[in-house]
Amino acid sequence: MDAVTTFFEMGGYARFVWPAYGLVSVVALGLLVMSLRGLRCRQKELAALQERLPGRRGRVWE
Amino acid sequence: MLGLSTPSGFIKVSKLVSPWLWTACVLLIGAGLYFALFVSPADYQQGQTVRIMYIHVPSAWLGMFGYSVMALASAAGLVWKNPLADLVAKASAPIGASFTFLCLATGSLWGKPMWGTWWAWDARLTSMLILLFLYFGYIALQNAFDDPGRGARAAAILALAGFVNVPVIKFSVDWWKTLHQPASLMKMSGPALHPSMLTPLLLMVSGFTCFFVAVLIVRVRTEILAAKIRALRLSEIHAAQGSGVAG
């Protein structure tokens, strides 16, 4: 059991190592989620716009 | 390469490449984390805090890699008037800026136990701080214009001017650093890296780079669709005018 706790203590530097890893993952995942959300809403917007302008369906990009 | 230079070409290629990139990214970072946290030994001086290096160095690398991608894309946008290159430059700026910020944050988290302060005017950290401001300048200039094309071209010139200045800034900061304080106590990445430390570092760097390219592709596709939406809206207004005046 203590192997796990020693691992998480990081030789007493847990206060620095885990926040560092935590921060990197939060920012990276946040970046990813924001980018994907941006893509989703653009795709919905585009689909809605193309419904309204049937004449312009020429080249469908999504 | 030609397939990539047109928007529809880019979207086709990106659809093919994305899944591979994401799997490569997950595998590399997974293996990297495993090696970094469990296998590689603690540093005799720094103890366990050396593990922060495995995310600090890749972040620094992505910060600089992002800026070079931005500068190259801007050059392509300016020289060959390729609108897709402008979009790649615009998409890579926020990613590069976030990783430059992460590099500074992990740097100070690593510096605290070693130097006792959250911020040390170490030459590398200071250069990354300046790079972060170059990113902010680029992003602010990009969005400071109503016409996106105008913003993209102005920001492209700034990216090139900044790219030319980065080595001068790096040199002047190193020179300034050595003037005020002999070589810092703790060389950030330590002496020649022991292989057991090198493999996780390489895994993490390549994993981060895959992540960068994958997110870049997502953002570029978003920019392409945004441009398409703008074009459709304009043609909608144009059509309303057009039908009004039988040309």
Added chain:
Amino acid sequence: MKVARDARAIACGLNRTGFVAFPPTSAFRECFPLAGAVVLLWCRAMTKGIPPSSFAGEKLVCIRGERVVFTQLDFRLTNGEALLLLGPNGSGKSSLLRVMAGLLKPADGHLAWNGAPVTDDREGHSARIHYVGHHDAIKPVLSVLENLRFWARLHDPRTGDRTAVTALERMGLERLAEVPGKMLSAGQKRRLNLARLLAAPAPVWLLDEPSVALDRASVKVLEAVIAEHRAGGGMVALSTHADVDLSGARELHLDHFAAAPGVVTGIWA
């Protein structure tokens, strides 16, 4: 002696417009003034110092802010001709003039001066044109003469003050020569801007609604000046809503060249 001096003046005139029949070496001009004079008198008889030339644009496409303003537009101007740009607002009259002046790069198509593409020699093209836009580039603190002399010298550093003063007289501003720019009315400012056309001669005039803010008498002066310029072999491209009567001017309706409304426009087309 008057003939030799005259020859030199015309040689300078010719030299400026880039078609010097004379090798520019001053030594040659010094020792053969008489022969030079004979040749140039013949040129002078032809046209008042502006040699035959043509200014044309083929299949011009202009995109402003991701909107296609006009496509496949052709135009052609030769000595003495005038081109009247007509069309509703936003049909691209100003854009076309800016493309002709070289301020705005066309998305497609090219401009040619005597067949040679204009982009090869941007400075030469700038020396050949005068562009009058919506704004009158007048500094409020500089006097009328200082403003005019600055632009004349910038266009051609060799012009003396005499041409600036005669230009002012021609536009009826000689009494205001020392008045600072901020005291001028809109009409006077516009006339000062137009005086720039006369202060430093150039074959092609690109005028964007020049008659705005001008009173009846000034419009007459403008028409006379344009007629004189055309008689001297110059070319004029003019966009206007007021009825500036240009005898024998060809009309160019820009809405004939508008992009079809349905087409998806912008850089992705």
Added chain:
Amino acid sequence: MKRLIEIIRRDLRLALRQGSDSVMVVTFFVLTVILFPFGIGPEANILERVSPGVLWVTALLASMLSLDRLFQADYEDGSLELLALTPTALEILVIGKVAAHWLTTGLPLMIAAPVLAVLLHMNGDGFVALLVTMLLGTPTLSLIGAMGAALVLGARRGGVLLSLLVLPLYIPVLIFGVGAIDSAVQGLDYSAQLLLLGGILLAALPLAPLAAAAALRQALE
């Protein structure tokens, strides 16, 4: 070449008649430098230690004050279009405007700097270094600043944006300028720093007008 002188003469005449630029810049410089003793305290040794840095940073900020109006006035009244249409390279006209800007801001700052150095108890042999570094540094500041001013032309909130764009690029000039004065004060040889400052100036001389002219052409489209 005549056109270059023509532009410089016109801009100087405008600056003299409007009279605001150089006076405002120098007063800002003097006032900011005077503020520092109130912040840091009047002890001579501290002031002497920070005087090169204080003088250089405030000079840098002061020269940035009048930058965003460098092209703005011409842009609004249509002169910029005509300048772009003169039969000579736009880069030469940009150099003319930068020279005029330097004469109205860089030069007055150089004249005011030694006086303020006395206020900050700067060591005697630091004065020569201060003047030489400002002579080499302020033109570079004007050149890089002109590029920034051209970039933000027509942008929303151009003034604030200009400082964000230009300050990171000023850092090398600041480091070598202050470094030269520091070594001069310690009696060391500071020719290396001067050579580097000169090098940056010679690099900025062709590159900055090139970038500025490209930015201006885009602003006019």
